[in-house]
Amino acid sequence: MRKMGRMMESMGIKNEPVDSVRVVIEKSDGSKITVEPADVTKITMQGQVSFQVAGEIKELEGGPSEEDIKMVADATGKSSEEAKAALASCNGDIAQAILKLKPE
Numbered sequence: 676m677r678k679m680g681r682m683m684e685s686m687g688i689k690n691e692p693v694d695s696v697r698v699v700i701e702k703s704d705g706s707k708i709t710v711e712p713a714d715v716t717k718i719t720m721q722g723q724v725s726f727q728v729a730g731e732i733k734e735l736e737g738g739p740s741e742e743d744i745k746m747v748a749d750a751t752g753k754s755s756e757e758a759k760a761a762l763a764s765c766n767g768d769i770a771q772a773i774l775k776l777k778p779e
Contacts, residue, residue, distance in 0.1 A: 689719040698728050705767055707735045739767050751776040 683690065693715040700708040710730040718725050739762035747758035750773045761772035 687721060691717045693717050693726070698730070703766070705738050705763070709733045709735060738763065743767065743769055747772045747776065
């Protein structure tokens with residue numbers, strides 16, 4: 676392994692372990708991918724930084740949390756269903772969902 680590390684370093688590639696417990700990736704559809712426990716390595720090559728993540732993967736369903744839905748519904752006086760739809764259309768942005776549902 677040491678020989679591989681020296682060879683990569685001679686090619687300008689640096690690997691650094693990142694002290695991490697969990698990695699959460701928030702997808703554009705509102706769902707999340709959680710990697711826990713996470714083994715993360717920071718890779719720097721030609722000025723570009725990337726991360727390699729390994730571990731146990733859990734994919735969580737998308738959509739706003741019940742807490743967020745209640746907050747939007749309470750702030751606007753709308754139903755939970757309307758609040759949930761507004762949050763979904765605003766990619767989970769609470770302030771934007773409230774503005775969308777507030778009467779002008």
